[in-house]
Amino acid sequence: MRKRVQIGCMLAGVFGLFGWASITHAQNPPQPATSVVKPHAYVSLEPVPRGKEFEVAVVVDIARGYHVNSHKPTDPYLIPTTVSPQLSAGLQALDTIYPKGKLEKFAFSPDTPLDVYSGSVTIFLRLSAQANTALGSSTIPITLRYQACNDSACLPPVKVPVDVKLEVGTAGAKARNMHPEIFAKASENSAK
Amino acid sequence: MKRNFTALSLAAGLLLAGASFSGCKSNALSPSVNAAGGKPAGPMKEEPNVAFKDLHGASISLASFKGKVVLVNFWATYCEPCRTEIPWLIEFQRKYASKGFSVLGVGMDDEGAKVVQPWVQTTTFDVNGQPTLMDYPIVIGDDDIADKFGGLWAYPTSFLVTRDGKIAKKYIGMIDKEDLEKQIQALLGS
Numbered sequence: 305m306r307k308r309v310q311i312g313c314m315l316a317g318v319f320g321l322f323g324w325a326s327i328t329h330a331q332n333p334p335q336p337a338t339s340v341v342k343p344h345a346y347v348s349l350e351p352v353p354r355g356k357e358f359e360v361a362v363v364v365d366i367a368r369g370y371h372v373n374s375h376k377p378t379d380p381y382l383i384p385t386t387v388s389p390q391l392s393a394g395l396q397a398l399d400t401i402y403p404k405g406k407l408e409k410f411a412f413s414p415d416t417p418l419d420v421y422s423g424s425v426t427i428f429l430r431l432s433a434q435a436n437t438a439l440g441s442s443t444i445p446i447t448l449r450y451q452a453c454n455d456s457a458c459l460p461p462v463k464v465p466v467d468v469k470l471e472v473g474t475a476g477a478k479a480r481n482m483h484p485e486i487f488a489k490a491s492e493n494s495a496k
Numbered sequence: 497m498k499r500n501f502t503a504l505s506l507a508a509g510l511l512l513a514g515a516s517f518s519g520c521k522s523n524a525l526s527p528s529v530n531a532a533g534g535k536p537a538g539p540m541k542e543e544p545n546v547a548f549k550d551l552h553g554a555s556i557s558l559a560s561f562k563g564k565v566v567l568v569n570f571w572a573t574y575c576e577p578c579r580t581e582i583p584w585l586i587e588f589q590r591k592y593a594s595k596g597f598s599v600l601g602v603g604m605d606d607e608g609a610k611v612v613q614p615w616v617q618t619t620t621f622d623v624n625g626q627p628t629l630m631d632y633p634i635v636i637g638d639d640d641i642a643d644k645f646g647g648l649w650a651y652p653t654s655f656l657v658t659r660d661g662k663i664a665k666k667y668i669g670m671i672d673k674e675d676l677e678k679q680i681q682a683l684l685g686s
Contacts, residue, residue, distance in 0.1 A: 336649060383616065412577035412670050451574055457650035457669035458575040460604070488588045 309361035337459035340367040340452045343466040345444075346483045351473030352433045357398065360429040361486045362387050362448060362466055365422065371420040372450040374405025375427075378419050383461045389444040394437025394472075398430040401490065410490045411455045428490045433472055443467050512651045520590060540662040543568075543655070544644035548602065548635035551613045556587045556635055558600070559661070565597045565683045566657040567676070569678075572604045572649055573615045577670040578652040582630060583621040588680060589632040596659065599632040604651060608636050658683055 341364060348359040364385070366372060373382045391397060403425045407417035429446075446468060451461035473479070481487070547557045558568070569585060571578035585599045616634055620627035636685035642648040645655065649668075656665040656679055665679060 382576075385572045410576070412580040418576065453576065454669075456577055457652065458572065458577060459650055460572070461574065461606070 337462045345468035349479040351471040353477040354475040371422040375402035401428040549616040568655040601634045
């Protein structure tokens with residue numbers, strides 16, 4: 305009798321723990337749209353000599369389980385991922401190179417794949433510092449716009465700042481190549 | 497001492513087990529959670545006192561739907577899971593309108609009617625093999641309205657409201673079609 309009661313207690317405890325886990329799982333806190341993507345920006349040269357071209361890399365880390373539309377989504381109503389720099393006098397935008405997206409199917413769209421980014425992607429800005437660019441330290445304000453979804457729900461589109469610090473030197477100044485591990489990818493998997 | 501400990505363990509285990517089984521039970525009027533991880537609605541709350549603007553700017557209050565079972569469905573044109581469930585909502589509107597059911601679609605695009613109206617007027621969905629427009633009431637939502645529903649962090653989010661204006665269930669993410677239909681039938685029958 306005592307043994308049966310003891311086994312009964314153990315089973316009740318096991319079921320109870322299982323139930324507690326179900327209730328907890330059902331109450332996952334929501335994630336705001338700005339928290340599922342972490343962007344960082346880097347400059348390819350330090351300093352950037354006047355008259356020289358350089359690059360800015362915007363590395364976009366997307367939380368597991370989420371995706372954002374690529375720069376060229378499959379439908380005109382879907383919101384593309386874009387990067388917009390605010391350039392001060394002397395700085396000129398030459399090109400923005402977006403990575404290719406991946407065509408993926410999701411539970412909510414099993415027949416129609418969507419062109420998306422997931423994991424980590426890098427967007428490159430090709431810029432030049434003209435002769436009249438202000439010397440010294442400054443910041444390039446950059447805005448990253450994206451709209452993220454998981455496999456059953458979508459977060460509203462957001463614009464987040466990804467500012468990058470820049471050092472401009474005189475024409476002919478000796479410049480160091482910065483973050484070669486990032487900028488080596490500039491020619492890989494690019495899409496316009 | 498051993499006997500007391502045994503009794504205490506049994507009581508704690510039964511309490512937790514009871515909580516888990518009540519969470520698993522499917523009950524038309526109990527709060528529940530959808531597969532996407534939505535939150536329980538909790539004990540039934542009153543629907544918020546809210547007025548919307550329809551696509552032509554006319555005012556529609558949620559209270560004007562009292563007497564009907566209503567699915568208040570927050571969606572956006574850029575939301576693919578929303579688009580997947582829209583044909584199901586059209587189907588339910590057609591099937592159950594005569595019994596006192598209505599869907600109320602709340603478009604949450606930041607640009608409002610400027611984007612939602614042309615989209616609603618031109619986008620068709622396959623409903624039983626026929627290309628069909630959204631033919632249930634569509635209104636425009638904003639952050640203030642979202643706040644009145646407790647804040648919305650994702651779309652689609654839907655609230656199933658009883659005939660007397662109580663929120664019976666909340667779904668965050670794409671609905672489970674079968675589950676929703678059972679809930680609608682149960683509320684229409686009650």
